[in-house]
Amino acid sequence: MLELRALRVDLGAFHVSADLSLTTGGITAIMGASGSGKSTILSAIAGFVPPSAGQIRIDGADVTALAPGARPLSVLFQDNNLFPHLTVAQNVGLGLDPGLRLTPQHREARDVVLTRVGLDGMGDRLPRDLSGGQQSRVALARALLRRRPWLLLDEPFSALGPALRQDMLALLRETTRDEGLSVLMVTHDPGDARSIADSVCMLADGVLAPPAETQELFANPTEVLRSYLG
Amino acid sequence: MTLGVRIGVAVASVVAAALVVPLGAVAWRADGWDGLRPSDWGALRFTLGQAMVSAALSVLLAVPVARALARRRFAGRGAVILLLGAPFILPVIVAVLGLVAVFGRSGPVNTLLTAVGLEPVSIYGAHGVVLAHVFFNMPLATRLIVQGWQAIPGERLRLAASLGFTTRDTFRLLEWPMLRAVVPGVFLVIFLICTTSFAVALALGGGPNATTVELAIYEAFRFDFDLGRAAMLGALQLILGATAAVLSLRLALPSGFGAGQDRVVPRWDSQGWAVRMQDSVAIGLACAFLLLPVAIVLGDGIGHVTTLPAAVWWGALRSLVIAVAAALLTTSLALAMAIAATRPHGGWIEVAGTLSVAASPLVLGTGLFLLVLPVANPVVLALPVTLFVNVVLGLPFALRALIPAMRDLIRDYDRLSASLNLSGWAWLRLVGLPRLRRPLGFAAGLTAALAAGDLGVIALFASPDQATLPLVLYQLMGSYRMDEAKAAALLLIALSLGVFWLFERGSRDA
Numbered sequence: 026m027l028e029l030r031a032l033r034v035d036l037g038a039f040h041v042s043a044d045l046s047l048t049t050g051g052i053t054a055i056m057g058a059s060g061s062g063k064s065t066i067l068s069a070i071a072g073f074v075p076p077s078a079g080q081i082r083i084d085g086a087d088v089t090a091l092a093p094g095a096r097p098l099s100v101l102f103q104d105n106n107l108f109p110h111l112t113v114a115q116n117v118g119l120g121l122d123p124g125l126r127l128t129p130q131h132r133e134a135r136d137v138v139l140t141r142v143g144l145d146g147m148g149d150r151l152p153r154d155l156s157g158g159q160q161s162r163v164a165l166a167r168a169l170l171r172r173r174p175w176l177l178l179d180e181p182f183s184a185l186g187p188a189l190r191q192d193m194l195a196l197l198r199e200t201t202r203d204e205g206l207s208v209l210m211v212t213h214d215p216g217d218a219r220s221i222a223d224s225v226c227m228l229a230d231g232v233l234a235p236p237a238e239t240q241e242l243f244a245n246p247t248e249v250l251r252s253y254l255g
Numbered sequence: 256m257t258l259g260v261r262i263g264v265a266v267a268s269v270v271a272a273a274l275v276v277p278l279g280a281v282a283w284r285a286d287g288w289d290g291l292r293p294s295d296w297g298a299l300r301f302t303l304g305q306a307m308v309s310a311a312l313s314v315l316l317a318v319p320v321a322r323a324l325a326r327r328r329f330a331g332r333g334a335v336i337l338l339l340g341a342p343f344i345l346p347v348i349v350a351v352l353g354l355v356a357v358f359g360r361s362g363p364v365n366t367l368l369t370a371v372g373l374e375p376v377s378i379y380g381a382h383g384v385v386l387a388h389v390f391f392n393m394p395l396a397t398r399l400i401v402q403g404w405q406a407i408p409g410e411r412l413r414l415a416a417s418l419g420f421t422t423r424d425t426f427r428l429l430e431w432p433m434l435r436a437v438v439p440g441v442f443l444v445i446f447l448i449c450t451t452s453f454a455v456a457l458a459l460g461g462g463p464n465a466t467t468v469e470l471a472i473y474e475a476f477r478f479d480f481d482l483g484r485a486a487m488l489g490a491l492q493l494i495l496g497a498t499a500a501v502l503s504l505r506l507a508l509p510s511g512f513g514a515g516q517d518r519v520v521p522r523w524d525s526q527g528w529a530v531r532m533q534d535s536v537a538i539g540l541a542c543a544f545l546l547l548p549v550a551i552v553l554g555d556g557i558g559h560v561t562t563l564p565a566a567v568w569w570g571a572l573r574s575l576v577i578a579v580a581a582a583l584l585t586t587s588l589a590l591a592m593a594i595a596a597t598r599p600h601g602g603w604i605e606v607a608g609t610l611s612v613a614a615s616p617l618v619l620g621t622g623l624f625l626l627v628l629p630v631a632n633p634v635v636l637a638l639p640v641t642l643f644v645n646v647v648l649g650l651p652f653a654l655r656a657l658i659p660a661m662r663d664l665i666r667d668y669d670r671l672s673a674s675l676n677l678s679g680w681a682w683l684r685l686v687g688l689p690r691l692r693r694p695l696g697f698a699a700g701l702t703a704a705l706a707a708g709d710l711g712v713i714a715l716f717a718s719p720d721q722a723t724l725p726l727v728l729y730q731l732m733g734s735y736r737m738d739e740a741k742a743a744a745l746l747l748i749a750l751s752l753g754v755f756w757l758f759e760r761g762s763r764d765a
Contacts, residue, residue, distance in 0.1 A: 105668055124684075
């Protein structure tokens, strides 16, 4: 359970608020226009932006004051998910130990996960030698390996072409379900939300609405969704 | 990162204290205005006067060279740009030796003058000081003014061409306004550099008409052992330096090595043969002026390297140790300070690190001497003090290279590091050092080269058995052993450029 209790984030004159809870398991999409504050609310949950009021609770524990790395979650950003000077194996290994002191068991787990995302035998390459889709797979592999219960994604795979993005979304859905991860992803694309999200939170006028079941929401769009879809 | 920030804040505090305490000692020990002799006021007048003339000449000579470089593309243009950057790490005493070889009594210039029946000129005295300053600062002025030229948008020049502008029209309507905006800043920067001149004045100046304040401090110290007067002169130099620093804060100080100077804006107005000729002459003369002195030193010196006395080799070893130690210390301190300076409320750290711009080496040296005197024989500490001064003087350059790189690193990868709990030593090992190795290598190379070639505070403290290579070289010149001096200069160039190259290159490969 991820709870946002009377959460409010202020960035200058701009503010976003949320008061809702997300159940564990499945994929939730936060959808809204660009500039509506989707990334801001995600950054607050991840711990990069301190909220001005309210609480963030994950599985009953208050994480509002925890450092980003100490929260029970992993994050995939829009870009800069990999250190360009570290190899694929090192980038993934950081998910097991930030000091990269890996035991043989660690290395085995890392190689299993690399195979899982289709990067078998590419551990020695540098990110610049990979395609955009492969780079996304490396970042996903690391998130899977960290085994934090929640995975937050900010406009994931937005730099990829449509076909590659569909592949990645499918892989995301499959792997996180297998590993039992709960996913919260920010997107502006209704297509993405419809294709993989179980539920959708609409963000408009600085307020994040509680989750609504995806099929139901698109079958009977709310006022907010209607004006967003145009 | 919080530990890193705390270390950085501590380092910055120590650096600030290390600057402020010696300066405080200078102010406290100073005799007051009555302690100054008329000759000391003469030194102040000369310092300001020669700086004015040196800056004016440097800028005047730089304009045609910069113009030529901005509008011509030719084979070897990159090499010329590189050559213009070289004086920055060329040891001052080597350049002085080279200028003596070219403009001295038996040099080619005077040989030519006597051959056509003219009076020979002397390199020693006020005009020698100015000549050496122009040698060092004309290239700097050229690089800065070239940047101004390249900032003229290509669209403007295209428009000018479509309107049929002549070279003269382009100059009046486009280039002159640019120069009016750029030149005052360049002039001020060079003026400031020239007010802290010590090694040039030591080797070429002296006497009632060519003594700078820095040289006067040295003489009050070394010849009169009048500490009160030396301190008062130090205070005077400090006021000069602080005023200069405050003035320069209003200008963006140029970095020693400009980037992006390989672009030539296409020009349609400068194709006539007379203009081409003029540009070729400007570039040719500038290169000859910079290359000839060093070439003569190297050419004459190479035959005498094997017969150099042991003192020279010992001096080289001391300089090498100081250079490497200064490079490692400066980059470590600068890295810690850059980590803290790029965090919220870290702005003062950058200021603390650049304070040394206001404090000249001789003033710092005087302060340290005063502090050490009650507890130990300062002469014993000549080398540690030299190391200390070079570390402090290298810091502004190192910070200028590191802080922007650190800002980029934080912007691009700080969230990723935080989300992976990557901090402290693991961050330094896996992210900080690998991502910052280029600016770190550059800072280390620059500090090492400057420290290897430094002839400043060491002249104040050292006894003969502690001399560094630049000081040995100066002493050889003083006893007119010119061949050995040139061989030692060759060694010093190899040392300075060598350490720069090693650090800078080393940070690129692997």
